[in-house]
Amino acid sequence: RTFIGDTLRVSGVRASSGPFDARSDGGIIETSFRLVPHDGDAWIADILRHTDTFSFPSPAWQSQTPTGVAGSSTPVLEVMGEGVRTSCFKVAEDGTGIVVRLYEAMGKDCTARIIPGHLLAGLRLREVDLLEGTSPPPADRAPIVRDGTIELPFRAFEIRTLLFET
Numbered sequence: 001r002t003f004i005g006d007t008l009r010v011s012g013v014r015a016s017s018g019p020f021d022a023r024s025d026g027g028i029i030e031t032s033f034r035l036v037p038h039d040g041d042a043w044i045a046d047i048l049r050h051t052d053t054f055s056f057p058s059p060a061w062q063s064q065t066p067t068g069v070a071g072s073s074t075p076v077l078e079v080m081g082e083g084v085r086t087s088c089f090k091v092a093e094d095g096t097g098i099v100v101r102l103y104e105a106m107g108k109d110c111t112a113r114i115i116p117g118h119l120l121a122g123l124r125l126r127e128v129d130l131l132e133g134t135s136p137p138p139a140d141r142a143p144i145v146r147d148g149t150i151e152l153p154f155r156a157f158e159i160r161t162l163l164f165e166t
Helices: 047-055
Strands: 002-004 007-009 077-080 084-091 097-104 110-116 124-128 144-146 149-154 159-165
Touching: 077 084, 097 110, 097 149, 149 159
Parallel strands: none
Antiparallel strands: 002 007, 077 110, 084 097, 097 159, 110 149, 124 159, 144 149
16 A cells, blocks of 8 residues: 555555465455544554454354354353454364364553353364464464463464364
8 A cells, every 4th residue: 555645555466375376366356445544653543453353244143052042142162452452263174073263453462361161161172273274383372271261362464364173
């Protein structure tokens, strides 16, 4: 992006979908963007909330309580931590559990607190790499589970993937 006077120039490039993608950066490219004028830094302006609601509108879904009564207000997963966002919640590629991928988005070291809801509570937890292979973190960076809450340290812009094994 470039600012010149009262003009903002935006360039878009289509990424490859695989090696030797002949269609890369060709054809019609559709995109959306939002301008959010603000004072101060991105943290003060709550830019992450704006980007989350623009990029990932909230889906409507209904969960069930352990007793099978519809309409539970218990979240599947609760993540607390300045700048930590959930980017993936899915069944593992090999079907052995639920994958949760989180990232630190503000460029600051922090510790996230993760509270698994009734669907994940009691499942075995281990950290995996982006391809869901074994990737044990160093002992000082391993997830710590205390009283049902997971503490997970993050470095600036770090991506971490957790597997809740069924």
